[in-house]
Amino acid sequence: CGDTHGQYYDLLNIFELNGLPSESNPYIFNGDFVDRGSFSVEVILTLFGFKLLHPDHFHLLRGNHETDNMNQIYGFEGEVKAKYTAQMFALFSEVFEWLPLAQCINGKVLVRGHRLHPPTLSPSPRDVPTWGHGLAYQLPVGCGGLCGLRGVSVTPAFPQNGRSVSKRGVSCQFGPDVTKSFLERNRLDYIIRSHEVKPEGYEVAHDGKCVTVFSAPNYCDQMGNKGSYIHLRGSDLRPDFHQFTAVVSFGGHTHA
Template sequence: MEASDGPLALPTAAFDASSCLELAAQLTAAAAEAPSALPGRVPAAYALGLLRRVERLLKAEPTVVQVHPPAGAEVVVAGDLHGQFHDLLTIFAQVGYPDAGRLYVFDGDFVDRGCWGLEIVLLLAALKAAAPRGVCLVRGNHESKYCSWVYGFRAEVMVKYGATDAKQGELGAEGGLGRRSGKADSVLRCRPGTLAPSFPAAARAAQMLPLAAVVAGNTLVLHGGLPRAPPRRATRRSLPEDELTLALLADIAAASKGGDDPEPDSREQRLAVDVLWSDPCAQPGVTAGARPGDVGVLFGPDATEAFLRDNGLSLVLRGHEGPDARTLRPDMPSIDGGWSLDHDTPCGRLYTVFSAPDYPQFGQPRYGNLGAVAVLAGPRYDEPRFVQFEAAARPPAQSFMPTEETEADLEAAEECLGGSRFGDMSGKPANGPEQQLAAAVAASRMTRRMAAGRQQRRRQQARQQHR
């Protein structure tokens, strides 16, 4: 479908296939133009109305969604997309859009790194609104306050839909990140006196996303990996270190979705952190600290086998790791083909699916990898068939990621993410002593996490240079 002239109007009734295709056409046309062209095709009021509709749908969903395909239908599981909108369109061109005979599970990390995360969010939201039971959106670690700040999504939304105190000279004549002004990271450090409402709306919808989906009672889809069992004893200061056993599926279903930014030292949110950040490994057992700061776990084939057996499952599909991550873990299979078989056990298998080809869109090195989706068919829906694809042609674009983090970035993170100017993701300031104390604690955590992330990236760069 070709894009029509003039801006879209939000459907007054329910979304349908036609309105989704019309939105896809307008988003495709806007992606070929300057970022500032998006509101002329998809107005901010349309985006806000759509995101609010989907937020209500997601809020009503449980932490673990049960997907029951109708007889004869297939289920397509897509991995990380990371703002590569044109590759999402390639998936639909090769496999088909959602319909009565084709359900979709999107396994998180819709945004960041690539420069069309907002387009992906809007199109997936429209598909969800059109077919709430036919499209399942699962949360990834990048659907969080921290990652969307550091890896570009917040800056992307600000450039495309505006921020009241972002100076046009800093944004650049074509909506890029201030390349002409020499302030490549000015949007990152922009302090939102009144935040453009589209970003808080997207953030509120993101924190309502379920953590996992179970397809036909046999296949578990989640973003990162299998979580630790919930702590039986914990305080605000520490969590017990001896509980390195995996949770049951019932524990995941009973857990919180994690809030706007899941914290590993929160008793209520640690399970969500593990689901979003954990990784499989080749060594047996369960080890804390898949990422710096005791974030997530590493779990071996024996742990996967026990989890499958104890929960009556036969397949786990997860995302989270692209070719860059696997380069640093030579003991694990390559994911250059868009998927990898990580654990093959007597009770079932665990695969990683990555749907962002030629990753990353910006930065070096580029890995030239294929993308892939897993297609599940009845009756058991536990034997995936992988459809691979090459990267689609991309229009010229500029990155929304900061080129570096400085002390000014950390100060901005403290003020805007945890402090009085950002508040609770609704755009409202944090008023009152209790809110201000919570904001200060969140800012302190954010500063530590940004510093830990910076140190991890430096170690990765050093390893790559050494190789």
């Protein structure tokens, strides 16, 4: 699953559609659990609950919204302080620091949500306390002329070969040649990433080697996008996409 962003009723819908987490029904959530939606506390407590219940079959990766500076701007800090206390927010913040940044499934599929650095992605998560929009960590050595840029994030969905700075100037987009070379060097089949809203809830790019999954339908109550989750099927872990639309609740209004 990709971003959930405090959309609690849509998270429950995923479990309704795909079954509750269990040893025979494992999950990976690819970051961005909180912020934007109004029920980030409910989302994260539910996810942490399943993590405690099934530690080896329920996996949470850290998104760029699992950080203090994002939580201050996009709602989670305020929500926690309103529903609980400042101390409770400090505890969430501490736990977020422990979440891994990426996960490799069966040595074949790299799941990595946010600030993906395919050219030289290191196998061990790095400590990035100020990780977020505009404060992302530096591109590692090997990224050519982009090394000196602060606040660089890497976003694919770029059909041309090579790398370039995105329109907003805060991220680096990379082409299918970069994806291919990264996968070959690391002996991987493909990448699953999130962090970017897609109309269909997912997108397959770069000859099927770079897949985006986004699980917050009608993002921010206005995008009109579908959400999706992916099943990995068979020994080759081929992606099988499942789409869903936003849950309607509260007398006809979507949650928010």
